Amino acid sequence: MKKHSLGNRIVIYALLIAGSLFFLFPIFWMLRTSLINMGDLYQMPPKLLPDDLSWENFEQALGAYPFGRFFLNSTIITASAMLGVLFSSSVCAYSFSRIHWKGRDKVFGFILTGLMIPFFVVMIPQYVFWNALHLTDTFVPLIAPAWFGGGIFNIFLLRQFFLGIPTELDEAAKVDGAGHFRIYLQIILPIGKQAMIVVGLLTFLANWNDYLGPLAFITSESNYTLMQGLTLFQGSYSAQWHLMMAATSVIVIPSLIVFLVAQRHFIEGIAMTGIKG
């Protein structure tokens, strides 16, 4: 691609910077408000930066509710779901890409229709189902689906990737007497590491950030996730924006860290699913 003229370049940079402000400013304002003291909160004109950082906002916000408990709950759910998704979606993707069984592609095509089914359509029967098993208000309804295929989208993504691995590798392993379990474990998984990382990251975000699932299945406060904790907080501190923003920041920071560490994988992963869709 050739270089732009100066005038064009100015326009492009102006638009990029304006766009960046739109995307970044809310995050900046959240952090700024989380560190401002009550007195300056409603001051007009608003201060762009707090004079001195009120770290005690965090103490006060997190002390108001058992956020430590919520944090632990979110961590347990997210970690269990990630394990489940990584295991079950890769095993299933292996079946749909590396094992030649009769009717395989038809079955996969059928299962793909599940991508179009909104969670809201199955939400009520799922609740009834878990309730009949006395498992509502536990983490099971939030974790179990991860161990049963872990989302059709993830299988689709991994299958695309596994299909690209040369079949000669399996053939050679078969000649050496390796079965499917060994081929899956010792050939496909190591080569597919990149795709597994993408699936793991997407699963982390989907579960850590999930709001609807806990809202539907979890009722007692001791089982609340961070997202539920946040809305609990909103109910009782609605005017204390500095405390609300402190609590919000704490919830956002794990996602932010994961993103900053693995930004490349995220963007590649999304792009991968888009063009190969």
Place this chain on the structure above:
Amino acid sequence: MKPLASVHERELKAERGAGQKRKFGELGFGLLFASPVLLGYVIFVIVPIAATFYLGFTSYSVGTVPKWIGFDNYASLFSGADPFFYPAVKATVYYVGLSVPLGIILSFFLAILLNQQVAGKSFFRGVFYLPVIIPLAASSMVWMWLLQPDFGIVNYALDALHLPTSRWLGDTTSVVPTLILFSFWTLGNTIVIFLAGLQGIPAHLYEAIELDGGNRLHKLIYITIPMSSSIIFFNTVIAFINGFQTFVQPAVMTQGGPNNASLLYVLYLFNEGFKSSRMGSASAISVLLFLVIMLFTAAIFYFSKSLVYYEGKEERR
């Protein structure tokens, strides 16, 4: 000679046996390895959908026995006996009808912008994607604070620039447009998918247009848009399906208010099932959502045949 032949025969037999065994084995292993999703599909998709259709014909709340009432749930929705159904449909059509096309145009434009040769390209891409990874419940709170009518920074800035301010989420006329504005903040996924598509367009096409004396607009109309049509289509389908399911934003920011102006369909569905514990009626509401999404997907697929250009047909099944 004899032993030799028998060895040969034995080998043949063994081979045949192994072949048979492998044939069976492949199906067996295939099903074994696929069993999590096969089971999961039955437990979490097929049976629940059937149950949703069934429960839609019943009066039911958890702890009671479903009572068959035929089409009464649907009748009560369409006749307006349920005061929330039409407001929910109206809010949803308004929200989806505006946010999807505007979002697609905006994200396509931003993707083209991010595809230019500039310094700090990957930084800008990261920034535009960043909001996607932030929990929606959290960013909803942040936006409530930004848009707080009296002390929010947005109204303050508008006022300082002598521009009209707004009650944003607090007014029946402005609440849906505000939700749409917020939806633009989380366009990152769509932008990245567009961006990947743009990078797949061969440079020689642009060079050809340049040789013919074409300008920027020609490139956009004759190359970029047609070459991206399959991705525009893909993103539009996804955006509609996601748009109909917008839940967290109104659930956290407005609870459907003021005066049900932002009572998006799935929030209404959730309230009906979990707050009012009318699971039968909520199932009927789900069935309608299911039908609309299916119809929508089918219609877009149907119409797209004449509109969409696929490069290398064999890549698509």
